[in-house]
Amino acid sequence: MKTIFSLFVGLLIATAAVAQDTIRIDLAASHSMVAGARVGDGYLVITNSGSEPDRLIAASSDRAKTVQLHQKSMDNSIMTMRELKGGLTIPAGQTVTLAPNHHLMFQDVEKPFKQGERIRVVLSFEKAGEITAYFAVGKIAGPLDDIGGASGMDHGGMDHGGRGHGAMNMPGKEGMDMSGPPPEEAIPETLKTMFERPDKPLTILPVVVEKDWAIAGWQQDGRGGRALLKKGHHGWNVFLCSGDGIRQAAALEKAGLSIGDAKALAADLAEAESKLDPKVLALFASFEGTVMMAGEAGDAGQAGHEAHGQ
CATH class of the missing domain: 2.60.40.1890 (PCu(A)C copper chaperone)
Incomplete structure (x- = not known):
């Protein structure tokens, strides 16, 4: 046995x-x-x-x-x-x-x-x-x-x-598939990786892209804003966070976009946001001022995001 x-x-x-x-x-x-x-x-x-x-x-x-x-x-x-x-x-x-x-x-x-x-x-x-x-x-x-x-x-x-x-x-x-997802998927994923928490889900909408620049609207814990992102060698990085301050082409030009790209991005943003609920637009506008990102985008991005997300 x-x-x-x-x-x-x-x-x-x-x-x-x-x-x-x-x-x-x-x-x-x-x-x-x-x-x-x-x-x-x-x-x-x-x-x-x-x-x-x-x-x-x-x-x-x-x-x-x-x-x-x-x-x-x-x-x-x-x-x-x-x-x-x-x-x-x-x-x-x-x-x-x-x-x-x-x-x-x-x-x-x-x-x-x-x-x-x-x-x-x-x-x-x-x-x-x-x-x-x-x-x-x-x-x-x-x-x-x-x-x-x-x-x-x-x-x-x-x-x-x-x-x-x-x-x-x-x-x-x-x-492996190294081609990467399109910007409309990559940008929300990047922002969620950086800022989303189990108790504070992050909604990203809309996302508009013009060449190597993009604007993404975000909502989290009853607050919101807009992020201007720039594509680099390692993917999309947060360039600055703002509210209504980056809706206009002139503001985007000051941020570093060419005149043509600034106008195109502003126009695309206006069209995309025209379909949103006014309450969502009010959340975007609630972000006060403009927070520029310095050094590694994620480090400054967290500070700027948290300052308006508590």
Whole structure:
């Protein structure tokens, strides 16, 4: 009987080991967070080399109170992010990239992630069990390739259930969609990553774009305003925050736009906002003055946003 029991236990251990070896985690990465932020993001690539589908059902980290799997969707030009109940299926023999429509959301982060850090995360799969991955922290905002392919960044290793597994296999960019989402999706995602909190959801509407410049209206916790953004090498950055101060072409010219771009952006903004509820426009106008961003856009952006969002 003892021999049969030992064989049974051994078979269970072997089966679990095989299941874990079928799941591979690549390009686990996160954006760094501005001072005072409590919500972080996480992206990764999951490959299931097994003959049966598996499911990512949970995640946890000692750097956050909770870690949720979120799904992004667009509803009437408004981007929403909601927890994906029931987990995410990883089909047999396929690779699933958690970007741009899915990502991990680190809630109630006490110590904001800093560029160069590695965040330990335990991923729980229905069949493979617990797999520990280390998320490399990149810049405050920008496309996914700026995180996963950051120069000199150590993506570290991956630990399968405490068993040493060696270096992480890093596939080339052909394994991921590096084209990035359109500005109408990238800009809300950037602003939500920087400013949204679990208790203070952020609504971004409208978003108007003219070449490398854009204006986004925002609403949060009964307040609002407009953000002028400029596209750089690492994606869209907040250039300044204002209320009605950036509605006119003349103000946009002073901010650095060419005469043609300023007129076009102001006209597009007026047309987009003509369809909004007057109460929303009143929220935009409630932002007093103009806050210029200096240095890393996210640092000043947080200060300016929080000053009108308390």
